[in-house]
Amino acid sequence: MTEQHDSYLVFLKRDCPTCVLVEPALRELESAGKILQVWSQDDPEFPGSLTAVGDDRELEQSYHWQVETVPTVIRLRGDKEVERTEGWDRAAWLNLFGTQQLAEDLPGFRPGCGSLSVQPGVAEELALRYGTSSLQARRIEIAELEDPLEACYARGWSDGLPVVPPTELRVIRMLAGTHREPAEIVGLIPPDLQPCSIEKIAINAVMAGCKPEYLPVVIAAVEAALIDEFCMHGLLATTWFSSPMIIVNGPITKAIGMNSGGNALGQGNRANATIGRALQLVIRNVGGGKPGGVDRATLGNPGKYTFCFAEDESEQRWQSVAQQRGFESQQSTVTLFAADGVQGIADQKSREPESLCRSLAASLLGVGHRKFAMLSDAFIVLCPEHLRVFTNAGWSKQQVLDRLFELTTRSGAELINGVDGIAEGMPEFVKDMQLAKFKPNGLNIVCAGGTAGLFSAIVPGWLASGDMGSSPVTKEIV
Numbered sequence: 001m002t003e004q005h006d007s008y009l010v011f012l013k014r015d016c017p018t019c020v021l022v023e024p025a026l027r028e029l030e031s032a033g034k035i036l037q038v039w040s041q042d043d044p045e046f047p048g049s050l051t052a053v054g055d056d057r058e059l060e061q062s063y064h065w066q067v068e069t070v071p072t073v074i075r076l077r078g079d080k081e082v083e084r085t086e087g088w089d090r091a092a093w094l095n096l097f098g099t100q101q102l103a104e105d106l107p108g109f110r111p112g113c114g115s116l117s118v119q120p121g122v123a124e125e126l127a128l129r130y131g132t133s134s135l136q137a138r139r140i141e142i143a144e145l146e147d148p149l150e151a152c153y154a155r156g157w158s159d160g161l162p163v164v165p166p167t168e169l170r171v172i173r174m175l176a177g178t179h180r181e182p183a184e185i186v187g188l189i190p191p192d193l194q195p196c197s198i199e200k201i202a203i204n205a206v207m208a209g210c211k212p213e214y215l216p217v218v219i220a221a222v223e224a225a226l227i228d229e230f231c232m233h234g235l236l237a238t239t240w241f242s243s244p245m246i247i248v249n250g251p252i253t254k255a256i257g258m259n260s261g262g263n264a265l266g267q268g269n270r271a272n273a274t275i276g277r278a279l280q281l282v283i284r285n286v287g288g289g290k291p292g293g294v295d296r297a298t299l300g301n302p303g304k305y306t307f308c309f310a311e312d313e314s315e316q317r318w319q320s321v322a323q324q325r326g327f328e329s330q331q332s333t334v335t336l337f338a339a340d341g342v343q344g345i346a347d348q349k350s351r352e353p354e355s356l357c358r359s360l361a362a363s364l365l366g367v368g369h370r371k372f373a374m375l376s377d378a379f380i381v382l383c384p385e386h387l388r389v390f391t392n393a394g395w396s397k398q399q400v401l402d403r404l405f406e407l408t409t410r411s412g413a414e415l416i417n418g419v420d421g422i423a424e425g426m427p428e429f430v431k432d433m434q435l436a437k438f439k440p441n442g443l444n445i446v447c448a449g450g451t452a453g454l455f456s457a458i459v460p461g462w463l464a465s466g467d468m469g470s471s472p473v474t475k476e477i478v
Contacts, residue, residue, distance in 0.1 A: 007035035009074040011067045014046040016113035019071050022088050023047040025103035041116045062117035063126040069112040087112035124172045157285055163207035174202040177212030187226040189287030190233035191294040196286045208278035213256050216477050218278040221246050224336045224475035231470040235338050236289045241301045242462035245339035246276050246308035247446055249322035250332030258310035262450030276308030301341040312447045318397045321446050325474045332477040338462040338470035348454040353393045361407035367460040371415045371425035373435035377442040377461040383449035386456045408437035
């Protein structure tokens with residue numbers, strides 16, 4: 001038997017057929033002397049047949065007792081929860097209330113409805129209103145007449161474009177996109193080597209315009225940028241054009257709606273645009289990497305706002321960038337490359353691999369400078385129609401890379417200082433050598449783009465590559 005001092009909390013809403021259904025059962029229990037405190041989420045007059053009905057339209061009690069379904073009945077001993085049940089299940093209610101029979105004219109079971117306290121967006125508002133915020137970032141008070149967008153500009157948080165004001169509610173909603181703790185430190189962000197928490201990444205993801213489901217990708221991109229081989233500090237400090245390019249692989253690209261097709265390197269896709277921007281804002285706002293400070297680029301490039309896209313992995317005969325770098329197709333990853341701008345390649349006539357390789361190689365020779373060798377890495381962004389030239393002939397990605405390596409290897413005598421009346425070039429001592437344009441593994445191919453148009457692209461890299469500066473890095477998204 002239930003002890004005399006046990007009492008019961010009951011959470012209902014009128015807009016729930018099961019809550020309406022159980023009113024006779026609650027009336028029967030109250031008549032039998034059970035101590036009931038009923039909380040109504042949407043109508044304090046419901047249920048009108050009971051004595052103690054509380055108004056929980058502000059959902060304070062529902063939040064405090066972590067109600068997810070109505071009806072919910074909680075048995076209390078003193079002020080401590082002993083047991084609860086959700087929905088209407090006669091056997092469970094009989095056990096909870098310690099009675100032998102109850103509402104025999106009702107069906108034996110009916111599922112409940114979702115609590116108003118767990119509706120999308122409501123849970124975060126209730127956590128702010130009634131909970132203790134776990135956010136550690138300092139709060140910035142905005143004057144009543146101050147425009148929040150202008151306030152972000154005035155405080156130096158913007159990359160030049162408007163940012164979304166990072167209110168506490170927006171940050172909490174953003175953090176719902178990851179299972180990782182807000183206080184977790186992912187590393188020290190250059191150039192100021194400031195500790196960066198998951199919370200700080202979330203703040204900048206809000207400002208960039210990300211959705212919560214993008215946050216794991218942004219976190220992985222930040223972690224990749226902190227890998228020593230990527231040399232983020234050096235990339236910031238260089239006077240060259242480069243900035244991080246993010247390639248995303250794996251199932252997450254479809255899950256969050258990234259673009260790997262037409263205009264993949266351009267505007268129009270929220271995930272592509274905001275993920276890349278979020279990384280740049282973290283470097284700026286957490287690490288202090290701002291133009292005119294440590295960022296000393298002579299010209300820069302538009303990719304310093306954002307440069308992020310997904311790889312088209314539909315061609316199963318070719319390995320993706322992630323697979324080439326040791327990951328499985330079911331793993332989601334980000335790959336960072338110290339990239340310059342985009343150099344287009346038009347070849348609308350080649351229909352066999354050798355001709356197309358020669359076209360690609362001719363354009364690759366201009367990376368950095370036509371007389372440079374083994375200084376820059378590069379990515380070829382291969383469009384679907386050019387990819388089909390290779391796959392129809394049975395060429396693998398490695399075969400293409402090997403042939404491009406051969407076609408871009410030249411005599412040092414062509415490249416030394418002064419040749420062709422050009423003072424720039426390689427030093428005199430290489431004149432009797434054969435020089436590859438790229439170091440081993442310094443040239444990579446990623447597949448993306450629309451299905452119409454025989455146009456691919458070269459994305460050159462920082463002049464300091466490999467051991468001298470930056471190497472591409474890949475990080476799994478978790």
